[in-house]
């Protein structure tokens with residue numbers, strides 16, 4: 521995962537593409553190859569990914585869309601967020617612009633018995649489209665998101681993760697040897713509570729991808745644990761615990 525490290529600071533949602541450029545066959549082959557090597561958060565969950573022309577969906581931008589399908593499982597949304605964020609970052613490395621696209625719809629709601637989860641639109645851009653410094657990210661203040669001591673560089677980089685409507689539902693409590701990662705239910709957004717719960721679980725998977733990239737980059741050895749359910753009456757829903765091996 522550490523090979524994605526530099527890309528965390530470059531990525532941005534791209535919604536405008538260069539119409540004079542198009543994704544080549546070779547690039548599509550590279551993307552398909554990458555899809556085969558995406559690391560799941562939970563390898564028990566069956567997943568499938570399919571690239572279609574954007575016209576086959578309601579997407580308003582992008583030359584192609586990659587659609588994600590999954591078997592039913594409590595970690596379904598986390599797992600797809602975690603896997604597709606690796607692809608989102610990979611796109612930056614091959615100079616292809618991409619944007620998670622929760623609002624776009626497809627008629628193909630099932631694939632090989634798996635249910636449709638979400639898509640990412642992508643297409644060609646020029647290098648200048650990417651971010652060059654963390655100051656270009658519009659994110660909440662770290663003090664609102666993360667309580668407790670931890671490597672400050674990891675804290676600052678993790679919160680650059682993308683989220684639906686930039687809602688940033690992650691809340692973290694840490695000591696130097698443990699991270700407790702929560703989803704805040706009551707984040708303020710224009711999404712309805714049902715849609716928010718759905719997309720924010722995908723966001724949490726994206727956040728875990730960022731954490732894993734950073735832990736691998738800093739050579740921090742850890743174990744992660746997940747609760748058996750993500751249903752909770754409390755505003756902070758436990759998503760994962762990371763125990764650092766000293």
Ligand SMILES: Cc1cc2nc3c(=O)[nH]c(=O)nc-3n(C[C@H](O)[C@H](O)[C@H](O)COP(=O)(O)O)c2cc1C
Pocket residue numbers: 531532533534535619620621622623624657681682683684685686719722723726
């Ligand atoms: C799960 C998810 C769904 C999203 N859905 C949409 C969408 O439907 N339309 C859109 O324009 N952007 C969408 N986005 C992009 C977010 O608005 C964007 O990631 C966020 O504002 C942060 O900006 P950045 O990605 O440029 O860092 C989505 C992002 C995520 C993670």
